[in-house]
Amino acid sequence: MSRFAHAVREELWSRGRLLESRLSHGEAHEDDDGIVATDARNDDYVAAAELELARLREVMPDGFTVRLVAESGTEGTTGTITVRDGALSIVTSPAHIEEDVALLRSAGFQPAATPASSRPVFLWQNGSASVLLHELLGHPFEHGITPPPLPAWLHVDIPLAMRRATFRDVPLLRMQHVRASQAGAPFDPPGDAVEITLLDGGAYDPLTDIVTLRIAASSAGAFTIREPRDRFVFTGARGEPLRYPGVICSREGQELVVGSIAPVMLTELR
Amino acid sequence: MIVYRKHGSVARWENGTLIRVTESGTAIEDGDYFECRPESSSPRAVESSRVLEIVRALRDLQFERLIITHGIAEHECDGRAWTEETERIHISLTQGRLRVLVDSTTRRLDDLFTIAHALQRAEPAERAIDRVRLEPNVTAALLPHLAGRAPSGVRLLQTAGGIDGYGDPILEAEGDWPNFYRPSYRLRPVRMPLNLRLECADTHVDEDLPRAVALLGPVAGLTIRVLVVDGEAVYPATVTVASIRAVAADRIWYPYNGGSFGAAMML
Numbered sequence: 001m002s003r004f005a006h007a008v009r010e011e012l013w014s015r016g017r018l019l020e021s022r023l024s025h026g027e028a029h030e031d032d033d034g035i036v037a038t039d040a041r042n043d044d045y046v047a048a049a050e051l052e053l054a055r056l057r058e059v060m061p062d063g064f065t066v067r068l069v070a071e072s073g074t075e076g077t078t079g080t081i082t083v084r085d086g087a088l089s090i091v092t093s094p095a096h097i098e099e100d101v102a103l104l105r106s107a108g109f110q111p112a113a114t115p116a117s118s119r120p121v122f123l124w125q126n127g128s129a130s131v132l133l134h135e136l137l138g139h140p141f142e143h144g145i146t147p148p149p150l151p152a153w154l155h156v157d158i159p160l161a162m163r164r165a166t167f168r169d170v171p172l173l174r175m176q177h178v179r180a181s182q183a184g185a186p187f188d189p190p191g192d193a194v195e196i197t198l199l200d201g202g203a204y205d206p207l208t209d210i211v212t213l214r215i216a217a218s219s220a221g222a223f224t225i226r227e228p229r230d231r232f233v234f235t236g237a238r239g240e241p242l243r244y245p246g247v248i249c250s251r252e253g254q255e256l257v258v259g260s261i262a263p264v265m266l267t268e269l270r
Numbered sequence: 271m272i273v274y275r276k277h278g279s280v281a282r283w284e285n286g287t288l289i290r291v292t293e294s295g296t297a298i299e300d301g302d303y304f305e306c307r308p309e310s311s312s313p314r315a316v317e318s319s320r321v322l323e324i325v326r327a328l329r330d331l332q333f334e335r336l337i338i339t340h341g342i343a344e345h346e347c348d349g350r351a352w353t354e355e356t357e358r359i360h361i362s363l364t365q366g367r368l369r370v371l372v373d374s375t376t377r378r379l380d381d382l383f384t385i386a387h388a389l390q391r392a393e394p395a396e397r398a399i400d401r402v403r404l405e406p407n408v409t410a411a412l413l414p415h416l417a418g419r420a421p422s423g424v425r426l427l428q429t430a431g432g433i434d435g436y437g438d439p440i441l442e443a444e445g446d447w448p449n450f451y452r453p454s455y456r457l458r459p460v461r462m463p464l465n466l467r468l469e470c471a472d473t474h475v476d477e478d479l480p481r482a483v484a485l486l487g488p489v490a491g492l493t494i495r496v497l498v499v500d501g502e503a504v505y506p507a508t509v510t511v512a513s514i515r516a517v518a519a520d521r522i523w524y525p526y527n528g529g530s531f532g533a534a535m536m537l
Contacts, residue, residue, distance in 0.1 A: 022456060023307040026293065034288030036316075039295070039308040168291050170284045207334075207369050
């Protein structure tokens with residue numbers, strides 16, 4: 001028999017004003033007959049989640065819509081800060097909030113342009129290539145689908161584990177993180193490459209093998225890439241892996257944070 | 271200040287796993303501030319026989335996704351108390367690169383077999399069609415998207431009956447929606463139309479038209495991709511709901527958004 005238990009504290013703030021406050025707690029026991037779940041309270045988990053929420057509140061930036069989520073339970077204690085500015089958002093932690101909010105502010109000044117879905121060359125900045133790899137490799141892995149061949153210079157680590165968002169959910173095989181690194185893949189980006197800064201989401205459909213990526217900020221403004229998986233070609237990469245601020249992955253209605261890092265990468269559509 | 275309480279239990283079959291959940295909670299609204307928290311719920315047995323009965327009835331279907339729920343909830347808001355029992359099915363069926371999506375109730379199991387049989391016979395190539403009859407499960411999914419943009423010649427109405435998220439009676443209404451939807455104590459109630467229906471002066475729907483029997487993707491706007499049964503042929507087609515020529519008077523309730531009564535519709 002396996003057991004999962006947690007407590008979650010969540011707050012929604014808008015420009016310094018508290019709009020929503022939530023407490024959730026419960027536990028789930030799983031055996032051969034299925035899962036039995038109740039909203040049982042564990043005072044230690046609730047106290048730890050409250051403590052983590054207070055830590056998140058201390059670093060919360062002003063002038064944005066901010067969601068704070070503090071969770072403590074059988075799988076440890078985590079804190080997540082989602083900062084939204086209009087159509088742009090980041091997902092961060094107290095350790096990285098200053099640099100990530102600076103990125104959010106700078107991304108807000110990107111030009112608005114004609115959607116560039118037909119442009120074939122993309123330069124993935126700020127670790128955003130990890131989102132591409134999340135959809136291109138990670139979700140197919142979850143569905144047991146063989147990955148396309150990767151260039152020898154690209155190493156991608158995507159471990160899977162049974163995860164669930166809440167005690168009410170059925171655990172699913174999900175990504176734990178996406179970590180990509182490169183060795184010896186220099187490139188000269190073409191002048192017309194679209195530089196991607198932030199994404200607003202993505203999807204992979206195992207039935208059609210189509211990847212969708214909603215670009216929120218780029219040198220061409222906001223646009224959507226919707227292409228078959230085999231059209232993406234990795235052309236080059238440079239530098240150390242960069243932490244991308246913001247992957248909350250939703251599958252079957254369960255939202256989970258997936259840590260994501262990747263070097264600056266260049267891709268083409270064949 | 272508005273205080274809402276809910277005690278509930280649900281049995282859910284999710285792609286092969288049975289999960290039984292009991293929980294209770296309180297939601298407080300004070301102006302534009304919203305707060306919710308669990309209450310100490312006493313564990314209770316969750317009846318799962320109904321869900322398992324449906325699983326057995328559908329065992330011959332090859333599904334991509336199958337979620338069956340049976341829940342009982344006791345609600346209390348501002349001194350009013352009411353009880354609600356719900357049964358829902360969400361299923362996706364696939365054949366080649368076609369995926370059918372259906373949200374329904376456990377009273378419409380026969381429809382699922384009809385749709386599954388049609389899907390197995392479907393050819394992959396999309397065809398263009400001029401006139402089509404949408405079946406009730408398709409129109410039910412479409413109705414919430416007609417709010418504020420229903421074509422001329424039809425009326426989109428909220429149907430009186432039942433209780434809304436604040437414990438108020440659901441009223442007959444058109445356009446200015448007076449009621450609120452509260453799917454969980456953890457969410458703020460949302461003002462929206464409940465139990466929609468569509469009325470048209472012409473209720474005669476031609477039985478011989480090609481029939482759109484199921485959705486092939488989520489509804490987005492007024493253009494839908496559907497699975498069409500046209501005599502012996504079955505194929506995908508894309509249909510834009512620009513004008514509606516007739517809507518049948520017989521209606522069936524489906525769990526789309528805040529509830530929707532589907533009826534055969536002729537475009």
